[in-house]
Amino acid sequence: MSYSPLLQQLIDALRCLPGVGAKSAQRMAFYLLERDRKGAVHMADKLQEAMQRIGHCAICRNFSEEKICALCANKKRDSSQLCVVETPADVVALEQSVGYRGLYFVLMGHLSPLDGIGPAELGLNILAERFKQEDIKEVILATGTTVEGEATAHYITEMARGNGVSVSRIAYGVPLGGELDLIDSGTLSHAMNERKSV
Amino acid sequence: MRVELQPAYIIHRRPYRNTSWLLEVLTREYGLIALVAKGARRPGNAWRFLLEPFNSLLISFSGRNELMTLTSVEPGEYRTQFVGDKIYAGMYMNELLLRLLHRNDPHEELFSTYMIALNELDSAADSIEPPLRRFELCLLREVGYGIQLDHALDANVTYFYDVEKGPIEVSGPTNQQPLIHGRCLLALAQNDFSNAELFVEMKYLLRHVLNHYLSGKPLKSRELFTGKKI
Numbered sequence A: 001m002s003y004s005p006l007l008q009q010l011i012d013a014l015r016c017l018p019g020v021g022a023k024s025a026q027r028m029a030f031y032l033l034e035r036d037r038k039g040a041v042h043m044a045d046k047l048q049e050a051m052q053r054i055g056h057c058a059i060c061r062n063f064s065e066e067k068i069c070a071l072c073a074n075k076k077r078d079s080s081q082l083c084v085v086e087t088p089a090d091v092v093a094l095e096q097s098v099g100y101r102g103l104y105f106v107l108m109g110h111l112s113p114l115d116g117i118g119p120a121e122l123g124l125n126i127l128a129e130r131f132k133q134e135d136i137k138e139v140i141l142a143t144g145t146t147v148e149g150e151a152t153a154h155y156i157t158e159m160a161r162g163n164g165v166s167v168s169r170i171a172y173g174v175p176l177g178g179e180l181d182l183i184d185s186g187t188l189s190h191a192m193n194e195r196k197s198v
Numbered sequence B: 001m002r003v004e005l006q007p008a009y010i011i012h013r014r015p016y017r018n019t020s021w022l023l024e025v026l027t028r029e030y031g032l033i034a035l036v037a038k039g040a041r042r043p044g045n046a047w048r049f050l051l052e053p054f055n056s057l058l059i060s061f062s063g064r065n066e067l068m069t070l071t072s073v074e075p076g077e078y079r080t081q082f083v084g085d086k087i088y089a090g091m092y093m094n095e096l097l098l099r100l101l102h103r104n105d106p107h108e109e110l111f112s113t114y115m116i117a118l119n120e121l122d123s124a125a126d127s128i129e130p131p132l133r134r135f136e137l138c139l140l141r142e143v144g145y146g147i148q149l150d151h152a153l154d155a156n157v158t159y160f161y162d163v164e165k166g167p168i169e170v171s172g173p174t175n176q177q178p179l180i181h182g183r184c185l186l187a188l189a190q191n192d193f194s195n196a197e198l199f200v201e202m203k204y205l206l207r208h209v210l211n212h213y214l215s216g217k218p219l220k221s222r223e224l225f226t227g228k229k230i
């Protein structure tokens, strides 16, 4: 099977999307050429524009085309609470499902020295500066429960305490609607250890 | 090759394809090996929570190439639940293993030392220094760069430690580094970590030797200890 050079380049380019292999890339390319050239041109425009203009918010590091994102600029948010998450998707999840009114800090990853990711790569110097400059009373850690997430949480805890900021960690345990015997033992032991009186 | 229920620890993992992990695993009999854990990143995958660093595991794997496939995982003998600085210490050991070991070279003694070090770190001992130093000594020895401690050493003499030649007695003033006391070298030779006063010097010597073999490329995990001791 041979494609024209440009078609081959398009298929190769589409493969940079997660989960897209050669076969899916070919299907997408044919679909766009056969059925939706207008949509494809629009997408190309937006890709171009987004890649050029979207950077990181100077305060929370989330994606933003403004220097300071809308959430950080919102005066109605409670600036005494700061929730630290690993990814922009975590902010979306929390915003959609929780009545949280504080601010965020997005690490864009977690401490993973073996991958070359240390404190500086996560922008923790920016976070340290916020602890000093802003009137943050509580930092809420919502990093993952992996070893790397734990290391990150510990590092930030020490930073926060050094600046007199109190630290809490979101609880984890039994999922709603979950059966105990289907839960992995790590989660279950956590749920047991972190139990609360009723 | 097909291997069943091999004692092992995950040293590193990174995402592979859409739903898999690419694992670097330290095994008792096969040394450091690379394995693919197919589908292990899918939500609800039973291996998802086991395949983390510092968990003692029994793994089965098979394959013919350099890159083999994980076929089963069971929790092993020990359960570590690291908190705080212990995680950094574990990450530090893992980074050293990845930097200094070659794949598929068996190092049974190193495996045992690593396992003991993890258990010691987990046992809420006061200091992370003895397990880390024991691990570093063993790692250097296993990869053929062992600290030379078989010289006739005098506890009260100061030595310049030459990475190639070993300890050299120093008589007058010198600019040579590192200078190490005989009693520190003797303690290392006897695997004796009871004297906490020697910890700083032991760390200094081991760091000097490790840095030499790490070819000047610093360890990233040391950044986690900035302002602290490792």
Ligand SMILES: [Zn+2]
Pocket (backbone or CB within 6 Å): A057, A058, A059, A060, A061, A062, A068, A069, A070, A071, A072, A073
């Ligand atoms: Zn922001």
